Amino acid sequence: xxxxxxxxxxxxxxxxxxxxxxxxxxxxxxxxxxxxxxxxxxxxxxxxxxxxxxxxxxxxxxxxxxxxxxxxxxxxxxxxxxxxxxxxxxxxxxxxxxxxxxxxxxxxxxxxxxxxxxxxxxxxxxxxxxxx
Amino acid sequence: xxxxxxxxxxxxxxxxxxxxxxxxxxxxxxxxxxxxxxxxxxxxxxxxxxxxxxxxxxxxxxxxxxxxxxxxxxxxxxxxxxxxxxxxxxxxxxxxxxxxxxxxxxxxxxxxxxxxxxxxxxxxxxxxxxxxxxxxxxxxxxxxxxxxxxxxxxxxxxxxxxxxxxxxxxxxxxxxxxxxx
Numbered sequence: 001x002x003x004x005x006x007x008x009x010x011x012x013x014x015x016x017x018x019x020x021x022x023x024x025x026x027x028x029x030x031x032x033x034x035x036x037x038x039x040x041x042x043x044x045x046x047x048x049x050x051x052x053x054x055x056x057x058x059x060x061x062x063x064x065x066x067x068x069x070x071x072x073x074x075x076x077x078x079x080x081x082x083x084x085x086x087x088x089x090x091x092x093x094x095x096x097x098x099x100x101x102x103x104x105x106x107x108x109x110x111x112x113x114x115x116x117x118x119x120x121x122x123x124x125x126x127x128x129x130x131x132x
Numbered sequence: 133x134x135x136x137x138x139x140x141x142x143x144x145x146x147x148x149x150x151x152x153x154x155x156x157x158x159x160x161x162x163x164x165x166x167x168x169x170x171x172x173x174x175x176x177x178x179x180x181x182x183x184x185x186x187x188x189x190x191x192x193x194x195x196x197x198x199x200x201x202x203x204x205x206x207x208x209x210x211x212x213x214x215x216x217x218x219x220x221x222x223x224x225x226x227x228x229x230x231x232x233x234x235x236x237x238x239x240x241x242x243x244x245x246x247x248x249x250x251x252x253x254x255x256x257x258x259x260x261x262x263x264x265x266x267x268x269x270x271x272x273x274x275x276x277x278x279x280x281x282x283x284x285x286x287x288x289x290x291x292x293x294x295x296x297x298x299x300x301x302x303x304x305x306x307x308x309x310x311x312x313x
Contacts, residue, residue, distance in 0.1 A: 029165045029169070029170050029171050030165065030170040030171055030172035031164065031165065031170065031172075031186045031200065032199045032200045032201075032291075032294070033199070033200065033290060033291040034170075034172055036172065047174055047177065050172055050173060052186075053291050054186055054189070054190060054200050054202075055184065055186075055189070057204070057215060057253075057291075058189060058213045058215060059213075059215055059216065060215050060216050060219075061215045061216065061217050061225075061252070061253045061254070062253045062254050062258065062291075063217065063225065063253065063254055063255045063258065064216060064217065064218060064219055066254070066255075066258055067254075067255045067257060067258060068218060068219060069219075073258070073286055073287070093219060094219060099219060099220075105179070107177050107178065107179030108179050108182060108183065111167075111173050111174060111177050111179065111180060111183065112172060112173060112174060113171070113172060113173065113174045114174065116172070120290050120291075121172060
């Protein structure tokens with residue numbers, strides 16, 4: 001076997017990583033970029049929350065949530081609580097009966113399968129933040 | 133499959149495999165799952181019927197082969213969607229239309245980063261100065277860091293088109309003329 005240059009080894013590693021990622025990703029079927037939030041939901045007797053990026057980005061640019069509302073771009077990094085939401089923070093900034101339907105519709109947000117962990121899901125995954 | 137590749141260890145072989153697996157994966161993802169069957173939503177939730185299935189909305193937009201299978205840049209540009217820039221209607225946003233060529237790509241085509249499609253969705257502060265310095269060449273971006281979810285990988289591979297789409301970033305041929313800014 002020829003001696004590889006560092007650059008080639010790195011390239012190979014990058015190329016090899018991808019089929020592995022794709023294969024891993026074949027196990028999930030959920031829509032790309034759906035976020036599961038289950039830090040406290042199940043512990044407190046409700047289903048995990050499913051937040052769909054695809055649905056919201058049709059209506060809002062990223063900057064609305066990730067600048068204006070200050071959601072940090074890392075799943076699990078924002079201490080989202082039901083109390084905060086009812087106070088008009090996080091999801092509650094919009095789900096207030098004006099911009100979108102109100103927090104009374106528990107099952108529309110708490111719609112996840114029991115047992116799922118907080119993270120980002122979907123077709124093609126990386127080793128990225130959502131998987132830490 | 134993975135084992136065979138690691139013993140032969142040829143670049144050509146792994147690229148072939150990559151192409152094959154990518155093809156296979158797009159075939160598997162030709163259609164959107166319904167929420168009932170996506171393995172994420174609880175099919176016993178009576179409110180599920182009020183939620184929209186992705187295919188009902190995404191199927192009407194310019195299609196793509198990966199991620200949400202929507203070409204979001206075109207969907208926005210061609211007016212299929214009009215995502216707001218602020219919770220309450222429209223706010224003044226800063227746009228930038230410059231391109232940065234990143235040359236440290238080994239034998240692969242160079243990377244062209246376009247500010248324009250990014251600043252339509254994002255604020256400067258979403259990237260500067262935490263993820264990227266505002267100076268061409270000042271950020272030590274590498275592919276392995278991207279695959280770990282840093283730099284471009286903060287969004288690409290999570291929400292924006294996935295990292296399997298090498299040629300969308302690696303879009304400037306090595307021997308071609310760089311159209312740097």
